[in-house]
Amino acid sequence: MLATHNKAQPYGSLVAFAATQDLNYLIFSTTRSTRKFANLSADPRVAMVIDNRPNHPSDLRFARAVTATGRAEEIQKNALEDFLAIYLNKHPNLEDFVSSPSSALIKVRVEVYHTVTRFQNVVEIHLT
Numbered sequence: 837m838l839a840t841h842n843k844a845q846p847y848g849s850l851v852a853f854a855a856t857q858d859l860n861y862l863i864f865s866t867t868r869s870t871r872k873f874a875n876l877s878a879d880p881r882v883a884m885v886i887d888n889r890p891n892h893p894s895d896l897r898f899a900r901a902v903t904a905t906g907r908a909e910e911i912q913k914n915a916l917e918d919f920l921a922i923y924l925n926k927h928p929n930l931e932d933f934v935s936s937p938s939s940a941l942i943k944v945r946v947e948v949y950h951t952v953t954r955f956q957n958v959v960e961i962h963l964t
Contacts, residue, residue: 839883840875847875854926862944863923865934880907882944900953906946919943
């Protein structure tokens with residue numbers, strides 16, 4: 837789940853993402869006509885929530901969630917090849933979508949990962 841905002845109004849979006857091996861960047865694609873792209877263009881600060889819940893009663897004890905906070909920007913053509921390869925390695929079925937002229941490939945430079953385990957154990961990992 838990607839969280840953006842516009843004029844102090846939060847907005848959530850499901851996105852298919854990939855991460856660089858060093859976890860410094862999260863990558864996703866969107867069309868430039870979306871609300872999320874407009875929100876990112878107005879303010880690049882974002883949060884992405886990632887979890888491993890299988891939707892079982894044991895989720896409260898065993899589920900793990902990570903909130904990554906950072907700044908998003910469209911990947912420029914001179915850096916596109918490497919990020920695109922990472923993204924398509926995880927999501928090969930999205931090749932047509934991400935290759936469309938109306939789509940943008942976005943990278944989030946993660947500043948902090950907030951991890952939650954056992955429903956309430958929180959750890960912060962600062963990358964910057």
